[in-house]
Amino acid sequence: MKRLTKAERQENLKERLDEDPFLIDRELAELFNVSIQTIRLDRLELGIPEVRERIKSVARQASSKVKSVQSEEIIGELIDIQLNDGGISILESTEELVLEKSKIVRGHHIFAQANSLAVAIIDADAALTGSAEVRYNRPVYVGERLVAKAKVEKIKGNRFYVKVETKINGESVFKGEFIIFSVKDDLMNREG
Amino acid sequence: MKRLTKAERQENLKERLDEDPFLIDRELAELFNVSIQTIRLDRLELGIPEVRERIKSVARQASSKVKSVQSEEIIGELIDIQLNDGGISILESTEELVLEKSKIVRGHHIFAQANSLAVAIIDADAALTGSAEVRYNRPVYVGERLVAKAKVEKIKGNRFYVKVETKINGESVFKGEFIIFSVKDDLMNREG
Structure with a gap:
């Protein structure tokens, strides 16, 4: 993927994480061809928690059905x-x-x-x-x-x-x- | 098994544990139709450690080969x-x-x-x-x-x-x- 502007990247990032909330920062960094640090800042600005928190929140919902x-x-x-x-x-x-x-x-x-x-x-x-x-x-x-x-x-x-x-x-x-x-x-x- | 004298029981006990060192006190007590406490005293007098120690000693030898x-x-x-x-x-x-x-x-x-x-x-x-x-x-x-x-x-x-x-x-x-x-x-x- 060729380098996007910050706004484009952040929009894309949000979409990708809606589809697959379990993508980790390293995978996202590779996907967007930027550093992991950049992804962390993007998530911070977008208010998206780290993967562990995202998994936990989904897990809490799923676990309640067992x-x-x-x-x-x-x-x-x-x-x-x-x-x-x-x-x-x-x-x-x-x-x-x-x-x-x-x-x-x-x-x-x-x-x-x-x-x-x-x-x-x-x-x-x-x-x-x-x-x-x-x-x-x-x-x-x-x-x-x-x-x-x-x-x-x-x-x-x-x-x-x-x-x-x-x-x-x-x-x-x-x-x-x-x-x-x-x-x-x-x-x-x-x-x- | 009918009740044995203490000396008979202790001799028997030693033999049984030579054959199967993993018999626990409860099993031995049932076998000899005496209390668990009696078996403990027998082991003490015979200098036979408790099952956990017996297992550990065998385990140490076996583990060294892995x-x-x-x-x-x-x-x-x-x-x-x-x-x-x-x-x-x-x-x-x-x-x-x-x-x-x-x-x-x-x-x-x-x-x-x-x-x-x-x-x-x-x-x-x-x-x-x-x-x-x-x-x-x-x-x-x-x-x-x-x-x-x-x-x-x-x-x-x-x-x-x-x-x-x-x-x-x-x-x-x-x-x-x-x-x-x-x-x-x-x-x-x-x-x-």
Whole structure:
């Protein structure tokens, strides 16, 4: 994209963030061919909070719809949810999630994001994982942002077939197929 | 088992713990039909440390053999390992691992124990999960002790087919089949 005037850039910036509120400053800087500092100033002038705040605000709305788990028990930030249909969550690959030596995100964290999303979208008092088939397409490194998208493919009785695909900047890094069981609240407490 | 004399019981106790150092005091008390306090006194007189210490001592030995990950990055206590062959780890279901509402252990923790064990037994500088098929047989509750056993079934080039089964008191609660890739150290650092 060729360099725009400040007014043009700010208008464009606002539009882009309306479409995709999860673009980070670095991505916006590359997009508009300006420095990150310039983007920060643009956001300040436009009154647009930083990406973390934007995600939080969307996450608060989405989380309020979850029934099957406590929303704080979801791994990643839930940013969209339609019960028994689908949902999206975002997980930032922080240092705590990676192997020390290689800085590669541990596979079970990527699994946890997908699995907890698959459970969260179920419209039930509680839901448990029955089985899963997962595939890791490439290593994920510290700093990369994992966007997981879940879709309920089929419902048979209390059995939910959920597909999850996790992407980084549009590139698929993980795919999973989960079978989740919905459970009634009164069956959850074991006898004795 | 009928009530034994103290000397008989202590001798028996020593034998049982030689065979299975991970029996806890409660299990021993049931086995010998005495109080937990009696078992504690027996252990004190015999100079046998509590189960946590016994596990730690075995874990220290096993952990020193792991190459592909830092041993503290394994989920659960590694208690046995033969590189490229098999291994065993133990995970106590503490409050941190369970869903608040149901006290059921979250599926991804059980996955994490199995997955990190499957990676740990690989004889390589580093190892990454390629895919997994897992099945949960029943919910696991707070306080239950998960014993995961991994076995390398097949090796094809840098691809390791690892089966893991997790049991509680001998009852199978989880099965997983993992494909793990060994990676050379110099391939672990991404270009750029």
